[in-house]
Amino acid sequence: MPQDDDEARPTSERHVPVLRERCVALLGGGVEAARAAGRAPVVVDATLGMGGHSEAVLERFEDVTLVGIDRDEQALALAGARLAPFGDRARLVHAVYDEIPDVLEDLGLDGADGILMDLGVSSLQLDERERGFAYSYDAPLDMRMDVSRGQTAADVVNTYSAEDLTRIIRAWGEEKFAGRIARAIVEAREAEPFATTGRLVEVIRGVVPAAAARTGGHPAKRTFQALRIEVNEELDVLERAVPAAVDALRLGGRIVVMSYHSLEDRIVKGALQERSRSSAPPGFPVELEEHKPELKVLTKGTEVPTAEEIDENPRAASARLRAAERIRVRSQR
Numbered sequence: 001m002p003q004d005d006d007e008a009r010p011t012s013e014r015h016v017p018v019l020r021e022r023c024v025a026l027l028g029g030g031v032e033a034a035r036a037a038g039r040a041p042v043v044v045d046a047t048l049g050m051g052g053h054s055e056a057v058l059e060r061f062e063d064v065t066l067v068g069i070d071r072d073e074q075a076l077a078l079a080g081a082r083l084a085p086f087g088d089r090a091r092l093v094h095a096v097y098d099e100i101p102d103v104l105e106d107l108g109l110d111g112a113d114g115i116l117m118d119l120g121v122s123s124l125q126l127d128e129r130e131r132g133f134a135y136s137y138d139a140p141l142d143m144r145m146d147v148s149r150g151q152t153a154a155d156v157v158n159t160y161s162a163e164d165l166t167r168i169i170r171a172w173g174e175e176k177f178a179g180r181i182a183r184a185i186v187e188a189r190e191a192e193p194f195a196t197t198g199r200l201v202e203v204i205r206g207v208v209p210a211a212a213a214r215t216g217g218h219p220a221k222r223t224f225q226a227l228r229i230e231v232n233e234e235l236d237v238l239e240r241a242v243p244a245a246v247d248a249l250r251l252g253g254r255i256v257v258m259s260y261h262s263l264e265d266r267i268v269k270g271a272l273q274e275r276s277r278s279s280a281p282p283g284f285p286v287e288l289e290e291h292k293p294e295l296k297v298l299t300k301g302t303e304v305p306t307a308e309e310i311d312e313n314p315r316a317a318s319a320r321l322r323a324a325e326r327i328r329v330r331s332q333r
Helices: 020-036 052-060 073-089 097-106 123-127 153-159 162-173 178-191 197-207 210-216 221-232 234-248 262-275 307-312
Strands: 042-045 065-070 090-094 112-118 249-259 295-297 320-326
Touching: 020 042, 020 052, 020 112, 020 249, 020 320, 042 052, 042 097, 052 065, 052 073, 052 112, 065 073, 065 097, 073 090, 097 112, 097 234, 112 234, 153 162, 153 178, 153 221, 162 178, 162 221, 178 197, 197 221, 221 234, 234 249, 234 262, 249 262, 262 295, 262 320
Parallel strands: 042 065, 042 112, 065 090, 112 249
Antiparallel strands: 249 320, 295 320
16 A cells, blocks of 8 residues: 555654653663662663654663563564664563563563653554544544454444443543434444444534534544543553553662543552552551552653644643652562
């Protein structure tokens, strides 16, 4: 299939990493802690994408081993080409990011000094039309981040009940017209099963009031988000991934997470706050070592891109960054 102009551009030009300099600076604290402890620094890019953040880390820190994880084999291939000049300092793995501890163990590494998660759908997935993530052009209704397995968005819209569709569109898309969208989908599929994004967009347009579309953005935006989250089990994975990442951090290591909607940020905030509080029972006279916090939160609330960064990369506009440092490692019993 011929590539459009965007798909033909080099990966480094197609992908502008969100909050790149800030992410690298935060991860750098973990790298310095590793050096001070006399160990070789390891940084995990848990959502590799097209490798922009990983490239910046490898360029900035010449002694870092970078472990890149992605469930998308196409992203791994593109990032592999981009990171090839760094040789065996870049070790790329086809996996989901809640598998960080297993990936490190398989590579013979006993932990990480920095872990980056850039959540949500990647630039690659949005730009590759045949993946079906975007509502702005017609494409097969797929939305899988790993096209080698799992149900597609077409499977969801063609088989889920109206009640289940309403539930996921309301919960994952935060869409107030979830019920009428779900009923319209079920009615339309009785005439013909859904196969493309374009037809789904038409059905959604037909039931979302024009006034709501004018103030709330594209009428299909929230439904597409909900379907993508459902197909890829994104929030379930995230709920497992943040605690697993913290467990994989060495002392002084740092976790940096960028989220793009409130559902993601709520999970990240809760996971980091839980591990940054004392676990001592209320009224306990002495805080024992095992009750002390494991994390120190490094960001006050969330950090956001500058206006200049958003001008350069409009997709960064909704990014929210949180970071924390491992200050205590549980004793092994």
